[in-house]
Amino acid sequence: MIPALPDTHLLPASHPLSDGRTASSPLVRAYHGVRSDRTPVWFMRQAGRSLPEYRELRVGTRMLDACLDPEMASEITLQPVRRHGVDAAIFFSDIVIPLRLAGVGVDIVPGRGPVLEHPVRTAADVAALPPLDPDTLAPITAAVQRTVAVLGSTPLIGFAGAPFTLAAYLVEGGPSKDHLAARGLMHSDPDAWDALLAWCAEVTGTFLRAQVLAGASAAQLFDSWAGGLSLLDYRDRVAPASARALDPVRGLTATPAGGVDPVTVPLVHFGVGTGELLAAMRDVGVDAVGVDWRIPLDEASRRLGGATPVQGNIDPALLSAPWPVLERHVTDVLERGRSAPAHVLNLGHGVPPETDPDVLSRIVEFVHGRA
Numbered sequence: 091m092i093p094a095l096p097d098t099h100l101l102p103a104s105h106p107l108s109d110g111r112t113a114s115s116p117l118v119r120a121y122h123g124v125r126s127d128r129t130p131v132w133f134m135r136q137a138g139r140s141l142p143e144y145r146e147l148r149v150g151t152r153m154l155d156a157c158l159d160p161e162m163a164s165e166i167t168l169q170p171v172r173r174h175g176v177d178a179a180i181f182f183s184d185i186v187i188p189l190r191l192a193g194v195g196v197d198i199v200p201g202r203g204p205v206l207e208h209p210v211r212t213a214a215d216v217a218a219l220p221p222l223d224p225d226t227l228a229p230i231t232a233a234v235q236r237t238v239a240v241l242g243s244t245p246l247i248g249f250a251g252a253p254f255t256l257a258a259y260l261v262e263g264g265p266s267k268d269h270l271a272a273r274g275l276m277h278s279d280p281d282a283w284d285a286l287l288a289w290c291a292e293v294t295g296t297f298l299r300a301q302v303l304a305g306a307s308a309a310q311l312f313d314s315w316a317g318g319l320s321l322l323d324y325r326d327r328v329a330p331a332s333a334r335a336l337d338p339v340r341g342l343t344a345t346p347a348g349g350v351d352p353v354t355v356p357l358v359h360f361g362v363g364t365g366e367l368l369a370a371m372r373d374v375g376v377d378a379v380g381v382d383w384r385i386p387l388d389e390a391s392r393r394l395g396g397a398t399p400v401q402g403n404i405d406p407a408l409l410s411a412p413w414p415v416l417e418r419h420v421t422d423v424l425e426r427g428r429s430a431p432a433h434v435l436n437l438g439h440g441v442p443p444e445t446d447p448d449v450l451s452r453i454v455e456f457v458h459g460r461a
């Protein structure tokens with residue numbers, strides 16, 4: 091028996107984690123620190139431009155419109171599962187979707203990334219940010235429901251952008267290398283910064299909860315640009331907001347039938363260049379930590395104290411190397427991953443658009459072929 095939980099923490103009986111579809115999947119088990127016969131594998135940005143079927147479907151539809159069309163978002167989410175046989179789907183959406191749904195003027199410019207109509211630079215700009223009406227999340231709920239209805243025992247990962255990464259786009263007005271304006275605001279107007287991160291935590295947490303309640307079996311928070319922060323700034327000025335963003339999905343629990351132990355929705359936290367931040371990122375309260383390609387997984391696991399499951403960290407640059415070179419690298423990643431309690435094989439960052447999709451399929455086949 092588990093201690094009595096408030097009803098709000100119990101997932102519905104029809105959720106894939108509750109009804110026996112995904113609670114024992116290699117992915118969910120690995121995020122909870124339990125190894126299976128095979129190492130689960132999926133790829134960040136597996137849904138997207140490396141797939142010809144994605145490029146074909148997207149013709150004539152803008153990125154954010156595709157994310158808000160439940161049929162299209164669901165189909166794009168399923169494409170890499172069908173093609174590669176990966177152990178998880180990741181919901182096709184974008185970290186800026188909750189901003190768009192709240193009414194913030196944001197678009198994704200092909201080849202560039204998210205661009206804001208009006209950058210958020212002052213306390214007044216922050217105060218003017220609109221609240222997110224939960225009803226606007228209907229297309230997200232519909233897309234997730236459609237997707238899990240066909241995924242069967244393959245878990246769907248829901249995701250959201252962490253407050254710092256969202257704030258970096260909002261303040262800079264677009265992609266930036268060093269996020270000087272965002273990091274400047276943090277120190278020049280600490281109250282405006284805190285208010286901005288609180289707003290981001292609220293909208294991104296609402297977006298994440300909608301995905302989990304609709305059927306996602308795990309949730310990943312992307313703090314892609316946190317690696318540009320000092321550990322001190324990360325801990326004091328950013329991590330508390332990331333913890334709040336996860337609160338709406340923290341402890342959501344399924345009580346599967348058939349004697350399977352209760353299972354919480356596992357939470358995963360990832361950022362690029364975060365070797366110095368790994369333990370602090372774990373300490374926002376997650377089950378597993380994603381690692382980029384810059385430090386080997388055995389070193390990452392050591393920095394995490396050896397008790398945290400890790401995800402990663404094939405160098406995306408090696409996807410274009412001859413197979414024997416890539417195979418050696420993947421083998422090395424798998425071996426180093428053994429020093430953690432469990433390992434989910436992934437890339438150290440997203441699939442580059444020019445990647446040959448057959449290479450991704452071959453990695454999956456190779457990993458599944460190893461015990």
Ligand code: CP3
Nearest residue numbers: 134135136137138182183184185200201202203312314440
């Ligand atoms: O397969 C998956 O990983 C699921 C889909 C996904 C997308 N964006 C689709 C997408 C996920 C998880 C994201 C998250 C996201 N979006 C992050 C965090 C992950 C990371 O990469 O660090 C960030 C920083 C963004 C913001 C963003 N959106 C960028 C930087 C870009 C690239 C712009 C470009 O054209 O190079 C996007 C656009 C985007 N998001 C695309 C996709 C498939 C490409 C748009 C297209 O196909 O036209």
